[in-house]
Amino acid sequence: MTSWWHRQRVALIALLVAVVAVVGVHVWFDVLPASTDDTAVIEARNGSAEIAGQSLALDSARWDEFDAPAGSRTLSIRIESGGGPDATTCGLFTLAEAGGARVWSNARSVLDVPFDAGESFCQEESGPYVILAVFLLPDDAEGPFVLEIPGDGEVARFPVEL
Amino acid sequence: MPWFFGVGLLAVAAVVTAITPPDAALRDPFPVGAADDGIATSRTLAAAVVDVDRTGRITTSDEEWEAEGNWLVVTLSVSAPTTEVDAAIGVASLLIDGRLFQASERPPATLVGTDLRVGTDTVGMLAFELPADLRSGTGELRLSGRYPTPELDDVIVFPVDLADVPTATAVEIDEPRLGAP
Numbered sequence: 077m078t079s080w081w082h083r084q085r086v087a088l089i090a091l092l093v094a095v096v097a098v099v100g101v102h103v104w105f106d107v108l109p110a111s112t113d114d115t116a117v118i119e120a121r122n123g124s125a126e127i128a129g130q131s132l133a134l135d136s137a138r139w140d141e142f143d144a145p146a147g148s149r150t151l152s153i154r155i156e157s158g159g160g161p162d163a164t165t166c167g168l169f170t171l172a173e174a175g176g177a178r179v180w181s182n183a184r185s186v187l188d189v190p191f192d193a194g195e196s197f198c199q200e201e202s203g204p205y206v207i208l209a210v211f212l213l214p215d216d217a218e219g220p221f222v223l224e225i226p227g228d229g230e231v232a233r234f235p236v237e238l
Numbered sequence: 239m240p241w242f243f244g245v246g247l248l249a250v251a252a253v254v255t256a257i258t259p260p261d262a263a264l265r266d267p268f269p270v271g272a273a274d275d276g277i278a279t280s281r282t283l284a285a286a287v288v289d290v291d292r293t294g295r296i297t298t299s300d301e302e303w304e305a306e307g308n309w310l311v312v313t314l315s316v317s318a319p320t321t322e323v324d325a326a327i328g329v330a331s332l333l334i335d336g337r338l339f340q341a342s343e344r345p346p347a348t349l350v351g352t353d354l355r356v357g358t359d360t361v362g363m364l365a366f367e368l369p370a371d372l373r374s375g376t377g378e379l380r381l382s383g384r385y386p387t388p389e390l391d392d393v394i395v396f397p398v399d400l401a402d403v404p405t406a407t408a409v410e411i412d413e414p415r416l417g418a419p
Binding site: 146148180181183186 | 320321322323353355356357358359416417418
């Protein structure tokens with residue numbers, strides 16, 4: 077007497093192949109495309125990186141340059157750009173805690189920052205210019221931070237040590 | 239014996255049908271209430287109610303604009319828990335006795351759409367213009383992020399009892415400002 081498993085072996089193998097095929101198709105067409113992040117990360121070397129067609133160099137990071145409400149303080153970050161013929165605009169500057177989950181964005185619009193203190197974001201400029209980003213941080217955020225500047229499908233990461 | 243078995247299966251099927259949530263429940267938001275300190279924290283917002291008032295007249299601080307009506311004015315202290323990217327109250331609504339009111343777009347100043355900060359509070363106001371005869375009833379204030387219909391996402395919920403809300407002759411609607419209330 078042959079066992080049930082033995083008699084149904086063709087059907088069982090077919091079922092197994094079908095399950096593997098269904099899972100494979102789902103993972104290949106639905107799961108993998110959703111998780112692909114094709115943003116290339118450019119790590120800054122010696123405080124400078126090439127992004128949006130120009131060379132950006134971290135110049136200074138300074139606490140308390142501008143007025144902030146009680147319990148918070150400002151961090152001003154100045155970036156020198158060399159400009160250039162290929163220079164384009166870049167995306168929103170963000171400052172992330174290197175050892176935490178919090179992310180801040182440029183808060184110049186809500187702080188009393190003079191408009192001529194520096195550009196707010198990358199310019200299509202052929203000559204050198206200065207960018208000033210000001211972040212509003214609570215007192216318990218002491219760094220180190222990572223400044224991220226997105227542009228042209230890439231993102232440049234600058235470590236900010238204080 | 240087979241009859242008992244059949245009846246049993248029917249009963250099980252009836253129970254499963256009865257307790258199956260409706261299709262819409264697949265996409266329902268998750269209500270988040272305030273903790274003991276009064277702060278309700280959702281995925282993208284952290285909010286606390288500072289003040290609630292009812293009034294017949296709202297004005298702005300420069301007194302260039304005013305509106306009469308049956309107003310409910312809520313002052314909130316809001317921040318973003320983790321990221322400032324896209325952090326704002328996108329939808330503020332008041333659900334009273336099954337009727338849903340959106341925060342009014344008439345006052346020149348509103349907390350809706352104001353960029354929020356991580357670790358620093360923003361204090362601002364929401365004004366709801368209610369029908370003249372709506373003077374009592376219980377409901378809730380709902381706050382959610384930039385998406386117009388929160389699906390499978392947190393929604394902050396504060397209970398509101400209209401009968402308990404104090405009435406002021408006039409309320410000044412201030413621009414949202416940074417700092418603790």
